[in-house]
Amino acid sequence: MTIQVFPYLFLLFYFHSHIDIAHAHLCESRNNVPSPLGFLNQLSQVQKGDNVTGVRELKKHLSYLGYLNYNNTYSNDQKKEHENIFDDSLETALKKYQKFYHLNITGVLDDSTITKMCQPRCGMPDFFNPNNSLPFRTISHYTFFPGNPKWQKKTLAYAFDWNVKEEAKPPLEHALKEWSSVTPFKFYYVKNVSRAEIKFSFMSGDHGDGYPFGDPRGGLGHGFAPPDGRVHFDVNQNWSWAGKRNAFDMKTAGLHELGHVLGLGHSTIVEAIMYPSVHPGERKKLHKDDINGIKALYKLRGK
Structure with a gap:
């Protein structure tokens, strides 16, 4: 019986170890340079109500990408941008991000969302006004810069x-x-x-x-x-x-x-x-x- 249980426990440990390793490498280094979003690896499955170190950096990143802007809320709420509390605004921003990238819209920082955030990308934001709705039209999904700037000559x-x-x-x-x-x-x-x-x-x-x-x-x-x-x-x-x-x-x-x-x-x-x-x-x-x-x-x- 012991012989049967030991392999089971070994396999259980093996798979849990590999799951942990997989979570730890959602944001991997490239060209021997650590990912600037490596902090996301420690935030897997965080959700509204959590108070976890690193949530403040997540808010900063989503703010940069144009999904979150505490300046548009009441002045006494602006301090929330610098707190590690996963609040309502962050959940809304995360859902908008998940919708943009065709992920499951959960409002939870799941592994698929972390993986998407860590993918190589253009440096320009996805939105320049966090209050803008998603550009989902019947056929087209393109967007423009604020004010629709364009060249006056061809x-x-x-x-x-x-x-x-x-x-x-x-x-x-x-x-x-x-x-x-x-x-x-x-x-x-x-x-x-x-x-x-x-x-x-x-x-x-x-x-x-x-x-x-x-x-x-x-x-x-x-x-x-x-x-x-x-x-x-x-x-x-x-x-x-x-x-x-x-x-x-x-x-x-x-x-x-x-x-x-x-x-x-x-x-x-x-x-x-x-x-x-x-x-x-x-x-x-x-x-x-x-x-x-x-x-x-x-x-x-x-x-």
Whole structure:
């Protein structure tokens, strides 16, 4: 009997150990750099009413992504942003996040939500006004920046900063051509960055634009709405110019950030180029939702 019980206890310990290990690595390091969202690993299954260290950081992250803003509540409630109490506002924000990413809408920080939060993504927020409703229309799921900024001309110059590798230039130019193929925009190259409307750069750390790399705010890259035109990529990421499996595709990232430069926000459609997150080795083209979005923004019927 002892012989039968011992293997059972061993297997029970084995599986529980592996479950714990799995929970501990929901937010894994990449390129030997700890995830800036690693604190989420200790928050699995937290929910409304819990008072747990790290909830304050969760509030900060959802605030950055545009799902939570205590400034829109009564002034005496603003201090809740700096508390580790899982309150009603946080539950509402978490449900909105889960709805955006097509997760189970529970309001609980479950493992699937943590995994999604830890996926590589664009550094731009999903919402710029936490009070905005989700952009779920009958067909389209695209969004715009506040005020719907757009270019007033259709011929735009682009330039590469000195820190852009030669290998990165062709895929970024292919991304420009793909956007040009579905819009009236024409892009032409200039050597002088100061003369360009669209400026490609590779940066690291805090580079002075409010979206530091190595921080969730920076993401893999970020592009600024018209008429800014800056596109920044994290130089410390593993980039691919030709479809490597374990690297981020440069053209796919370029298509996404150029969408921001042209005025598009994020989309809820996973297949869309404007979906916020991307996996290593994933290669995308413009989706119908991206094309519908850019045409709606610029009121285009055809090209």
